[in-house]
Amino acid sequence: MFKELDPILHSQLRLAVMSLLISVKEAEFTFIREKTNSTAGNLSVQVQKLKDVGYIDVAKQFKDNYPQTTCKITAAGIAAFDAYVQALQQYLSVDGVR
Amino acid sequence: MEKEENFSAQHSLQLIENMINKAQNRMSDNGTLYLLWGWVVLICSSGQYLLMQFFASSKTGYIWLLTIIAGLVQIIYLSKQKKGAVVKTYTDEIINYIWVSFGICMGIATFIMTNLGSWVVLYSFVLLFYGVPTFLSGIAMRFKPLVIGGIICWCLSIISTFIQQKEILLLLSIAVLSAWIIPGYLLRKKFKSAHI
Structure with a gap:
């Protein structure tokens, strides 16, 4: 029986954001934008979706009069990421048998 | 990375690997603090040795007050760096705490030695302590x-037990040169080439 791939994570940009955040303690929006090569508009929409499902925490504050957004993965996000990778491995092992 | 279409499991895994590599291969240390402390301790240790050579004064140790200035420079530098940081990795955090615990150990050791022991013993322990954060930071980064610098410090610490005179200060100079100054310049070079 195949585990279903989490539709929230099975999207290029959201998965890229989660993969970045799982490797670091926290990262600023600008860092994520640079590393994922995305536009600010698209990234904010995807970050909001990840925040809505509770996979990441988003903190907004001001630094030298400029707004600064910092993202951090949550425990629920780590669990979802783990489950997603396990499901992927299942798909890949079947592909390997074929 | 604008598309939202379905992509294969293989592609997902590649994307995850690629992103994790991008986050982890970030070169975050530019070597500034290694160079700051390396040069300050080198000036203090060599300076004290020269002063002891030419003046029979017990006040030569005051040259170490320079480290207070270095401490202030470090505080200003770190607060500026914190403002400019766009990402905080677990490695950065662990390395920071390794150096904090080193600072605490140095403070307590100095307190113990000045109350109970002799300054010669203190230098042997200073060399021993220098090796720990240097070695661990090297492993983490x-x-x-x-x-290698950390291991050299430990070797010098053993050697110092055979040199119980003012020449022990020169061992300290060799230690900071090999553990902080040389690696500091190499780190700076690596950082610059990674951020071109």
Whole structure:
């Protein structure tokens, strides 16, 4: 029986954001934008979706009069990421048998 | 990375690997603090040795007050760096705490030695302590010159037990040169080439 791939994570940009955040303690929006090569508009929409499902925490504050957004993965996000990778491995092992 | 179409499991895994590599291969240390402390301790240790050579004064140790200025420079530098940081990795955090615990150990050791022991014993322990954060930072950053520098400090610490005179200060100079100054310049070079 195949585990279903989490539709929230099975999207290029959201998965890229989660993969970045799982490797670091926290990262600023600008860092994520640079590393994922995305536009600010698209990234904010995807970050909001990840925040809505509770996979990441988003903190907004001001630094030298400029707004600064910092993202951090949550425990629920780590669990979802783990489950997603396990499901992927299942798909890949079947592909390997074929 | 604008598309939202379905992509294969293989592609997902590649994307995850690629992103994790991008986050982890970030070169975050530019070597500034290694150079700051390396040069300050080198000036203090060599300076005290020269002063002891030419003046029979017990006040030569006051040259170490320079480290207070270095401490202030470090505080200003770190607060500026914190403002400019766009990402905080677990490795950065662990390395920071390794150096904090080193600072605490140095403070307590100095307190113990000045109350109970002799300054010669203190220097042997200082050399021993220098090795710990240097070695661990090198391991955490996968940067060999620091690992080698840490090991050199430990060797010098053993050697120091045979040199119980003012020449022990020169061992301290060799220690900071090999553990902080040389790796500091190499780190700076690596940082610059990574951020071109």
